[in-house]
Amino acid sequence: MSANATIGGKAPRAAVSDRSKADRSIAHWLLAVAALVFCMVVLGGVTRLTESGLSIVEWKPLIGAIPPLSEADWSALFAKYQMTPEYQEVNRGMGLDGFKEIFWLEYLHRLLGRAIGVAFLLPFAYFLIRRRIRSRLVPKLIAMFVLGGLQGVLGWYMVKSGLVDRPEVSAYRLAAHLVLATAIYLYMIWVALDLLNPRGPSSRRGRGHRIARTWAPALLGLTLVTLVAGAFVAGNDAGLAYNTFPLMGEAMVPADLFIYDPGWRNFFESVPLVQLTHRLLAYLTVLGALGLFVGSGAYGTRSGLSREARLVMWLVLGATLAQFALGLSTLLLFVPIPLAAAHQGGALLLLTTLIWATHALRRTEPPPGAADGVS
Numbered sequence: 464m465s466a467n468a469t470i471g472g473k474a475p476r477a478a479v480s481d482r483s484k485a486d487r488s489i490a491h492w493l494l495a496v497a498a499l500v501f502c503m504v505v506l507g508g509v510t511r512l513t514e515s516g517l518s519i520v521e522w523k524p525l526i527g528a529i530p531p532l533s534e535a536d537w538s539a540l541f542a543k544y545q546m547t548p549e550y551q552e553v554n555r556g557m558g559l560d561g562f563k564e565i566f567w568l569e570y571l572h573r574l575l576g577r578a579i580g581v582a583f584l585l586p587f588a589y590f591l592i593r594r595r596i597r598s599r600l601v602p603k604l605i606a607m608f609v610l611g612g613l614q615g616v617l618g619w620y621m622v623k624s625g626l627v628d629r630p631e632v633s634a635y636r637l638a639a640h641l642v643l644a645t646a647i648y649l650y651m652i653w654v655a656l657d658l659l660n661p662r663g664p665s666s667r668r669g670r671g672h673r674i675a676r677t678w679a680p681a682l683l684g685l686t687l688v689t690l691v692a693g694a695f696v697a698g699n700d701a702g703l704a705y706n707t708f709p710l711m712g713e714a715m716v717p718a719d720l721f722i723y724d725p726g727w728r729n730f731f732e733s734v735p736l737v738q739l740t741h742r743l744l745a746y747l748t749v750l751g752a753l754g755l756f757v758g759s760g761a762y763g764t765r766s767g768l769s770r771e772a773r774l775v776m777w778l779v780l781g782a783t784l785a786q787f788a789l790g791l792s793t794l795l796l797f798v799p800i801p802l803a804a805a806h807q808g809g810a811l812l813l814l815t816t817l818i819w820a821t822h823a824l825r826r827t828e829p830p831p832g833a834a835d836g837v838s
Contacts, residue, residue, distance in 0.1 A: 482597075485590070485596075486597075486658040489590060489600070489655075489658055490654075490655040490656075490658035490659045491655075492586050493655040494652065496579060496583050497648050499582060500644060500648045500651070501808070501811055503572070503575050503579060504807065504811060505808045505811075506568075506571065506572050506575060507644070508807040508808075510568050511632075511637070512804065513565065514549070514553070515565035515566070516632065517547060517569075517622060517625045517632070518562065518566045519540070519569050519570065519573070519622075520543045520547055521543070522622070527573065528574060528577055530570060538559070540566065541562045544562060547625075548627070548628060548630040553630050576614075576615055579611065580611060583607065583611060587604055600654070600658075603654055607650060607654075610646070610650075613643065614640070614644055614647065617639060621633065621636035621637055621639070624636050634694070634695050634698025634731060635731065637697065637698040638691055638695055638698060641690070641691075642690075645687070648814075649814060652815060652819070653818055653822060656819065657822075660822075669765075669767010671760035671768050672759070672766070672768050672772065673767075674755075674758045674759050675758070675761070675772065678754070678755050678758065678759075679755060679817060679820040680821045682779070682817060683814070683817040683820075683821055685744070685751055686810075686813055689741065689745055689747075689748050689810075692737070692740050692741040692744050693810065696737055696738055696741045699732060699734055699737050700734075701735075702798045702803070703798060704735070705717065705735065706797055708794065711735065711738065711739060716739065718735075719733075720733060720739065748783060749783055752780050752783035755779065756779070759772075761776030761777060761780075772823045775823055776820065778816040778819075778820075779816045782816045783813055786806070786813050789802060789805055789806040790806050793806045
């Protein structure tokens, strides 16, 4: 019998080792691409804060990767920008040098998006051709690539809303654009964690473990809802109003919350209600993180949590408090760009700790068997 033959229905040890190495390589690649998505989200926030996002009025996925190479190219692009509501209502009188400043930020944002596509597609093709990807993983990776393409289309759909009638993008489309980017980011991290740790970190089932396993996903969901509310704060420039704490102006709850009809619009368009909603969700997120930390007993050693789970509980608590402090500072200081960008990045970091916590606390899975094929 060959030394590489399957014995008792199990894959040879060498084959399992090779598969584990391939899994780790794929996981590290996914985490690297996720890091690029993180940078993309933060850069997108800076682009919005500097009002640079409407400087490029066309979407050319391939040709658009080439920047202006001559003064004639710059003049042509600037002439198109001068036809937009943003120039005519906000930046009238801006010169070519000023246009170049906002152009480069949006250009870098779009260029990074294209770079992410290449950084995903080329290694994916390599792993696929070398047959290093498990067959069950292929649909997940294809889904990531398709979602990335849809994100590009959604980004242009968002920009288009600011090129007609009014010089600002739709808050609804802005929120959708941020949510899809966040979903792609978290999906990549989850799949990478599955590859790095397919069996789960621990088989313990103490009381603290059960509490954390139940409430960590709930806190993840709450944080995602808070992020969506934050997107509407950004889309309505609601962070530039009520720059006081804990009161909003002279009251805990400002007047004139409901000014639009139908009433549901106010939760997404009324500046005081949008900001109040985001504040309340932020308070709940902080309370949820504190409750998760205390309820799981992560501060002690008898909680039933694994060492990894205890570590990530501390990280969740620290990231939550840091994010709240960033949000409060951003509000009180009238939304300075560095703090606002850090607040957006902080939201992703908090979600990263929560997706890690949720993964670390999931049910222990059996080791992968020989039935797992390789595409």
